Amino acid sequence: MNPRLKSRAPLSRGNVLLVVMIMIAVSLTMVTAIFNYSANNAKLNQRTSDYYLTTGAAEAATEKVVSQLTSDYRNYGDGYCVQHLSQYRTLIPSSAESGTWTNFDFMNLSGDKDCLEVQYYSVPGFANLGGQYGPLKAWKDRFRILSNARMKNSTEKVVGSVYQDIELSRIPIFQYAIFYNTVLEFTAQPDMNIYGPVHCNTNIYVYPIIGKTTFWSDLTASGTIYETMNPVSPLPNAPGTIVYKAAHDSGVSTLNLPIGTNNSPAAVRQVLELPPAGEDAGSSLGQQRYFNKADLIVLVSNSTVVVKTGLNNNFTNTLTTNDYTVFLSTNGSFFNKRENKTVLPIQLDIGQLVQWNLTNSYRSYFFAQDVRTIYVSDQRTFSASQESGVRLVNGATLPPKGLTVATSSPLYILGHYNCPVSARGTTNTLGTMPASIAADAITVLSPSWVDTNSSKTMSIPSNIRVASDCTVNAAFLMGIVATTSSSDSGGVENFPRFLEEWTGKTLTYNGSMVCMFYSQVATGQWKGTVALGYDIYNPPNRNWGLDANFQYQDKLPPATPTLTVLVRSSWRTPAAFSTNVVAGF
16 A cells, blocks of 8 residues: 655645745845936936036136136246136136036135136256257246036035146247248258257248258148248259258148237337337237337437436446547448449447446446346338348357347348457357347458449459358347248248358358248349359358257357247145045045
């Protein structure tokens, strides 16, 4: 007989209810957990979304300040920016720009609304810029722009924060071997070596004729670097060789003088002009005018010569005739074959100026301060066959703190300039003084120049207008005559102008060649050499280079102009209402 299986005892109703309740509790716990997870996840997603939105808004606020700072710095200089910190602190994004910005509060470090944090730090010293600016050095001012942003209608009250550090840098322009604010052309026939950085605010045309042009440092253009002849030039196509030993970049930022909103060549040339009546010397352009930076002012009209002190004693003292005639004369003349005009120069004897600089008479005018910058204005009227000019003679030795001479007229250098006898014909500038010349145009006349031969035909057998070796150590800031369909500019190799037979002779030049505008007085076009049928000049052997002294702030020429550059040094997302950097959200 098969045994019958014994059945289990049935569950009581109470036990069934308990099991059901346990299952319900577990289910509710799971549902609650899922709900809480979903809610927390949604909240976290919302916070993350709010964080990115507020951080973007904070960045937009800092960018608005950076944009305004950049514009003000390029137009007016760093002093203007430092004086307007309170204005920058209120530059929050507005509803006029976009309705989006009405949804945000913008705050500074203290939590004050409708403002940002803008801090200024002075950076001591003369420091390297680096990056695209290579070996250039500059004086720097640093600004930190910080914004905290919060969405007005968000329940999470998340605050996004961004700060940017930017450096406003002032680059002394004479650190460039060559700097052009106009079209720059390299069309040399013999081999030409360019040592030191080169920059142009527009296009560069590199087209050596037959020879080789070598760039040993960075070549940059705000426009384009073309390895062709300027398309409007009438010169023949006979390409030589181009060698780059460093970077050569197109499309870089322009480098401007802080003279206002317009840095065109015509606008920049105003730094050479007399300031108009009523102009504020502290204005952006006023600060850059050579007149306002000069220690000695020379004003020559048809009937009078006025020589007076300048910036170092508030333009108050006028020199007596007996004092200034020691070093100043206006009774000479010579012929300029390129201009086809007779030049009536205002002549400065630099050697005599150096001696007068040491006298008690000089000290009484200048309160024992040396003359460092001279501004000359020729206000005489000229016939169609005459032309203004300033000439520097006897300039081998300069005043003890260096010398800058500026004029809106063409300028002529006669003989060796700023050059000890032992260093002539070399790149040795250890014994030189800081020096620059700013003029409408600059012509170098060799030590063999004779005024009475200036209108005669060049002749080597007769030694008429035949040059001798010459050394000039000074930065040049001047104009050129633009290339046209009928005449080339002559290229950078003819930046300093010549009026002699230099064949077999050498012009040794240590300085910086800066072209900021087109000449307005000496407008005679470059017409080429004797070989091309012109009795104007034959070129020298060119032993040219950047003066290494200009890399040191205490060896820069007096009244050196500075270019404005804005560099972004850092961008961070700090914790709200602080400058402590956030590792991550």
